[in-house]
Amino acid sequence: MSAELAGQQIIILREGTNRSRGRDAQKANIVAAKIIAESVKSSLGPKGMDKMLVDGFGDVTITNDGATILDEMEVQHPAAKMMVEVAKTQDDEVGDGTTTSVVVAGELLKKAEDLIDQGLHPTVIVDGYRAASSKALEILDQIAIKVDPTDKAILRKVAEVSLASKLLAEYKEMSELDHDIDRVKPCVLR
Known part of the structure; x- marks a missing residue:
């Protein structure tokens, strides 16, 4: 948060908060998002492993549901919170696929990090991801099977x-x- 006082900018941050910019901020955001993705990755799929979650009161939850795992985590980093929001949105809209959406987002960010390290501008990477998304939707439309709702x-x-x-x-x-x-x-x- 920042404020202007007599033309001088004053930056107000919570105690213990660091401020980063540019490539350092990008790197920190990608790392935080990848950590969230990695935390649920082992629970993905039919052979996904259960996680034992223990809250501050000592209550134990055992689950392999990505939405539950992420909901129980105390996330502070803004990019990590965004990954949790991806899962919540997926759960609210579809009711399933939360783990997959977070793991795919983590993998996309991992690949984006490699491309940034090679000198590609983030805007070019985003444009490429949008083009890939459009192509994927086009292919899905082509291979989709019509279902008789009375069958x-x-x-x-x-x-x-x-x-x-x-x-x-x-x-x-x-x-x-x-x-x-x-x-x-x-x-x-x-």
Whole structure:
């Protein structure tokens, strides 16, 4: 935070806070974001490992859910907080993929750091990432498979994949999942 006093700029920072600029700030931001990505990376995928989280009161949470892991972390660095926000946004919008979004963002930043070290300007890197994103969306549109919203078998497969990481354990019998698919179909048909 800064203020102007009689034409002289005064910078106010919390005690213990450092201020960096330029390449040092870029490097610190990338490192902080990569640390967040690395903290959840081992929980990714079907063989992802559980994390044991212990809060300040000694309460223990065991999970491999990226959103839960990141929500329980006490993050101070602004770039690291942004990575946590990426996960929260992903969870709010989609309900899954939080770990993947953070790990992919960390890998993109790792590659960006390599490119910056080679002398590329960050704007050029961002433009390249935008072009790659557009191309990826184009390819996804080409390979996407149309799904008949009345096809119970395919809806069940989609639900199983989507729920596998979070909720499938709650469905003791697949008939419960079938019942919920019947409730979802009217929403899909709208």
